[in-house]
Amino acid sequence: MKVETRLFMLFVPFFLLCTVVYALWSDWEPVGTAALLLLAGLTAMIGVYLNLLSRRIDARPEDDPSGEIEAGAGDQGVFSPWSWWPLVIGAAAGIVFLGMAVSWWLMAVGFVAGIIGLIGWVFEFSRGQHAH
Structure with a gap:
């Protein structure tokens, strides 16, 4: 979860910068500026959620930098492969x-x-x- 958390949290300043640049170039056009600001906020919400979730669950094999491929073997969830x-x-x-x-x-x-x-x-x- 650490990689996903960092990825989403690194996008937040990028989207905020995009919002400022868009707002200046478009002479503070309200719809696009608000949409980009909401994009930054929603990305931050996902990053915070993943951060809180990574504290509650055990480390996954993907989070171990020296982990082996076979550490992630086994069932990954319950899926219904023949579902219509x-x-x-x-x-x-x-x-x-x-x-x-x-x-x-x-x-x-x-x-x-x-x-x-x-x-x-x-x-x-x-x-x-x-x-x-």
Whole structure:
């Protein structure tokens, strides 16, 4: 987590510098200046979160400069490799974006399909043979 924390925290001064340069060149145009300032703030939020998280968890194999590749072997998480729900969510996102161009009712159809897909994906392991 240390590398990710440093990476995000090094971007904060860069984005602040970009904000100042943009503001001076654009004669303090409010929308772009505010967007770049928010970008710096959100990057700082991620960096602070990763810093707090790295204090609470044990060091990962990636954090050890003399670590070996096999130290990171094993399970990396729980994934559902045969799940169809991400396809449903992707199609729903496509319908929502199409609805932005066509009509609001198509966006509503996309949101409903997205909610159904999200619920199906979250509760995928809570039914059938995988139920706890």
